Amino acid sequence: MTIEHSQRWKPLLLSMLLLFGVAPLQSREPAQPFDVVITNGHIIDGTGSPWYSGDIGIRDGKIAFIGNLSEASRHRTIDARGMVVAPGFIDMLGQSEVTILVDPRLPSKIYQGITTEITGEGESIAPLNDAILHADQEQFEHYRIHPDWRTFREYFSLLEKQRMGINLASYVGATRVRRMVLGDNDVQPTPAQLEQMKELVRQAMRDGAVGVSTSLEYAPAPYAKTEELIALAAEASKFGGIYATHMRNEGTGILAAIDEAVRIGREAHIPVEIWHFKVGGKPSWGHMPQAIAKVNAARAEGLDVSADTYAYTAWFNDFSAFIPAWAHDGGNTKLIERLKDPATRERIRKDMLTPSDQWDNEWQEIPGPEAVLVGVVHNPQLLQLQGKTLAEIAKLWNKDPMDALFDLLIEDHALTSVAVFGMSEPDVSLALQLSSACPSRTFPWRSSSRGSLSITIPPALRLTASSDRNIPIRARMGRFLESSASTFARSTSSFSKTPSANSPHCPLNACAWWTVAS
Numbered sequence: 061m062t063i064e065h066s067q068r069w070k071p072l073l074l075s076m077l078l079l080f081g082v083a084p085l086q087s088r089e090p091a092q093p094f095d096v097v098i099t100n101g102h103i104i105d106g107t108g109s110p111w112y113s114g115d116i117g118i119r120d121g122k123i124a125f126i127g128n129l130s131e132a133s134r135h136r137t138i139d140a141r142g143m144v145v146a147p148g149f150i151d152m153l154g155q156s157e158v159t160i161l162v163d164p165r166l167p168s169k170i171y172q173g174i175t176t177e178i179t180g181e182g183e184s185i186a187p188l189n190d191a192i193l194h195a196d197q198e199q200f201e202h203y204r205i206h207p208d209w210r211t212f213r214e215y216f217s218l219l220e221k222q223r224m225g226i227n228l229a230s231y232v233g234a235t236r237v238r239r240m241v242l243g244d245n246d247v248q249p250t251p252a253q254l255e256q257m258k259e260l261v262r263q264a265m266r267d268g269a270v271g272v273s274t275s276l277e278y279a280p281a282p283y284a285k286t287e288e289l290i291a292l293a294a295e296a297s298k299f300g301g302i303y304a305t306h307m308r309n310e311g312t313g314i315l316a317a318i319d320e321a322v323r324i325g326r327e328a329h330i331p332v333e334i335w336h337f338k339v340g341g342k343p344s345w346g347h348m349p350q351a352i353a354k355v356n357a358a359r360a361e362g363l364d365v366s367a368d369t370y371a372y373t374a375w376f377n378d379f380s381a382f383i384p385a386w387a388h389d390g391g392n393t394k395l396i397e398r399l400k401d402p403a404t405r406e407r408i409r410k411d412m413l414t415p416s417d418q419w420d421n422e423w424q425e426i427p428g429p430e431a432v433l434v435g436v437v438h439n440p441q442l443l444q445l446q447g448k449t450l451a452e453i454a455k456l457w458n459k460d461p462m463d464a465l466f467d468l469l470i471e472d473h474a475l476t477s478v479a480v481f482g483m484s485e486p487d488v489s490l491a492l493q494l495s496s497a498c499p500s501r502t503f504p505w506r507s508s509s510r511g512s513l514s515i516t517i518p519p520a521l522r523l524t525a526s527s528d529r530n531i532p533i534r535a536r537m538g539r540f541l542e543s544s545a546s547t548f549a550r551s552t553s554s555f556s557k558t559p560s561a562n563s564p565h566c567p568l569n570a571c572a573w574w575t576v577a578s
């Protein structure tokens with residue numbers, strides 16, 4: 061889809077609806093006036109079928125009628141001539157749980173047509189306790205937020221009170237549950253502690269969480285063994301939740317990581333959603349077909365495993381993810397101490413220089429320091445580094461690139477976020493082509509880690525080099541999909557119908573498990 065194309069086909073997006081069929085379509089035109097009638101548009105209904113003409117009548121926030129409404133009374137008419145009328149898109153992993161408190165309208169989501177976001181990647185916004193509040197103080201201060209919730213129920217009430225521009229749902233994060241009970245340490249729960257963690261999952265599910273999630277690359281999550289995750293996922297399953305995961309390894313260890321996700325699904329009796337499905341890192345380039353085959357094998361076994369992806373060859377995450385998990389034991393303050401200690405710093409360096417599929421060793425995945433772009437810093441003294449590559453910073457500081465990485469983490473208290481250009485275009489393209497070839501299931505919108513939080517233009521937030529990634533992903537999707545000869549109708553299905561479909565009802569076929577993420 062070219063730029064001109066995308067302007068011509070500018071979707072007219074309805075924030076009040078997820079899908080056609082939210083309300084049963086009526087066979088005859090009702091007598092009472094519609095709140096809104098959308099007329100003259102090309103309707104792409106998200107089922108994957110080609111566009112058709114018609115009017116859409118909306119009443120009480122729901123589609124009440126599709127057909128000829130030329131004579132119908134209404135309070136308001138929207139003329140959609142020359143535009144597409146499509147269901148609102150679903151972002152299967154956004155990260156707007158904090159920024160929604162800064163600007164409830166979530167402009168960077170709604171302008172892309174995203175009307176529903178699911179958030180909570182391992183680290184969910186709730187539950188919350190004083191220890192976490194203290195440990196994460198700098199991050200809340202960054203957004204000028206003073207958290208006064210402790211549970212999902214309290215957080216959701218806050219959102220309802222302030223109102224919001226899109227629908228928002230959340231997983232309860234296994235990382236968060238772990239931190240509530242065990243802190244940031246590399247320890248294993250006692251049976252009693254595990255019971256406490258399970259109770260926190262149950263509580264969250266009762267409060268409206270949609271499942272349990274993991275983000276197993278980021279400390280303290282890697283300290284959790286698979287059995288702990290099965291125990292937590294099994295609790296979510298009892299409430300009809302799903303298990304969503306940023307897997308333990310997205311590089312050379314990806315096949316074992318998929319095995320782990322599948323095992324959790326099997327043993328916890330829970331549907332699995334693999335987020336931002338990718339083969340990350342140069343040594344893995346070209347391995348997307350094997351990863352796909354692995355998921356298809358699980359599906360052929362009857363397990364409900366689905367995935368989403370995004371249209372970038374870069375991921376966006378914490379710069380500190382370059383550091384091996386053991387060095388994060390105890391949290392960021394401990395990590396900084398280790399980076400400052402010459403002997404420990406050398407041990408960290410050695411680990412990063414050693415190829416391994418036991419942890420997601422990003423240093424081994426990048427083509428070089430020029431592939432790491434600093435997106436967000438927290439220390440105002442470092443603002444001039446935003447938008448620079450690690451190679452440029454190393455040159456600026458006259459340091460070895462790895463030392464520049466360590467010292468930047470020290471200066472920024474390990475809170476820096478980076479874009480890492482570590483994927484190959486053919487792999488990304490293959491994932492997107494699969495998704496668009498499958499009208500039976502959809503792509504929500506997401507990018508890595510913090511890449512997809514909603515941004516807002518002025519007040520409390522510092523705009524950063526990373527922000528561009530939050531807005532134009534749809535244009536990039538268009539480019540990828542055009543090259544795969546896919547149709548806009550099909551991709552619309554993959555943004556709307558598929559994520560909303562309950563996966564047990566999806567047919568077991570090669571591509572039914574794909575959805576799109578931003």
Ligand SMILES: [Zn+2]
Binds near residue numbers: 275306335336508509
């Ligand atoms: Zn992630």
